[in-house]
Amino acid sequence: MHMAEKATIIVHSGDFDKVYSAMIIGTGALAMGMDVSFYFTFWGLMRLKKGQLEGGPLSKMNFLGIGKWIVRRRMRKAHVRSLEELMRDFIELGGKILACDMTMEIMGIRKEDLRGDLISDYCAVGTYIKEARESRITLFI
Amino acid sequence: MIEKEGNTIKVNCEGETCPVPLVETRKALRQASPGDIVEVVGTHPASKREIPMAVEALGLRVLDISEENGKWKIRIIMEKR
Numbered sequence: 369m370h371m372a373e374k375a376t377i378i379v380h381s382g383d384f385d386k387v388y389s390a391m392i393i394g395t396g397a398l399a400m401g402m403d404v405s406f407y408f409t410f411w412g413l414m415r416l417k418k419g420q421l422e423g424g425p426l427s428k429m430n431f432l433g434i435g436k437w438i439v440r441r442r443m444r445k446a447h448v449r450s451l452e453e454l455m456r457d458f459i460e461l462g463g464k465i466l467a468c469d470m471t472m473e474i475m476g477i478r479k480e481d482l483r484g485d486l487i488s489d490y491c492a493v494g495t496y497i498k499e500a501r502e503s504r505i506t507l508f509i
Numbered sequence: 510m511i512e513k514e515g516n517t518i519k520v521n522c523e524g525e526t527c528p529v530p531l532v533e534t535r536k537a538l539r540q541a542s543p544g545d546i547v548e549v550v551g552t553h554p555a556s557k558r559e560i561p562m563a564v565e566a567l568g569l570r571v572l573d574i575s576e577e578n579g580k581w582k583i584r585i586i587m588e589k590r
Contacts, residue, residue: 396528399535400563447526457532461539 374403375505376496382411383427384436384451390509391454397505398461406458407496409468412509413475416467416482421451455486464488466495511537516544522551523580530556531563534585538567541587546572549583557581 375397379390390412394404408416415421429435449457459465467482469490479490489495500506510521510533518537522530530551537547549560560583561571572584 392528395532399528399531401535401567447524447529449529454528457536461532461535 372401372403373505374405374499374503375507376405376407376500376503377506378407378409378496378508379412379415380410381427381509382414382424384422384424385427385439386509387412387415387421387424387451388454390507391451391458393507394463395454395457395461398458398463402505403462403464404458405464405466405499407466407468407491409471413468413471413477413482415451416465416486417477418481418483421455421483459486466491468492511540513540516542516546518545518547520547520549522549522553522556524552526553527555529553531559534560534563534583538569538585538587543587545587547585547587549585550580552580557583560585 375394377390377394379387381387390406394406397404415424425433426436426439465486465488467487467490469492471477472490512519518541520533520537522533525533530549530553534547534549537549541547551557557574557576561574564571564585568589570586570588572586574581574583576582
């Protein structure tokens with residue numbers, strides 16, 4: 369059977385704009401026929417807590433949330449899909465979401481705190497390396 | 510934004526931006542059966558170039574591309590090149 373090319377992306381940042389970059393690259397790669405896995409770790413994993421997907425600050429010019437408010441308003445005007453919608457597209461097109469279990473341990477996050485509807489598995493670095501070594505694209509965001 | 514009429518699947522992405530036209534095209538192609546035509550209409554300029562790239566990467570074929578007043582239409586046929 370034909371094996372699709374793979375993209376493996378680490379989402380380390382929980383910043384709103386960086387999570388956006390990850391989601392757009394991930395859905396784009398799926399749309400172009402690749403298999404895609406996201407590894408959510410550290411601050412990125414915070415975005416998989418219930419109700420927190422859109423909750424990150426801007427990486428620059430956040431200005432206590434005012435910068436983010438302006439950016440979101442402009443995004444809505446430009447018809448940019450929300451992170452929640454992009455996440456649904458990602459899952460629908462067969463993308464995989466993996467959660468770092470070490471981050472869960474050090475940050476005191478329990479499985480029930482996380483979006484079980486999105487996460488396909490909980491894992492550690494070995495799973496990432498195994499997938500990354502057979503990937504055409506790997507990114508650390 | 511995706512609807513089927515006979516053997517044509519229509520995708521309307523007018524006013525949508527990156528990565529929506531690509532993503533919706535892919536969703537339509539996943540629903541299509543061999544021989545079906547997927548017709549995507551949109552206004553996002555980069556997607557007019559990138560949807561054919563995706564079609565190529567998926568091993569499918571673009572039938573034709575047209576554009577009028579900033580609104581483009583790409584027709585894709587669900588058969589292997």
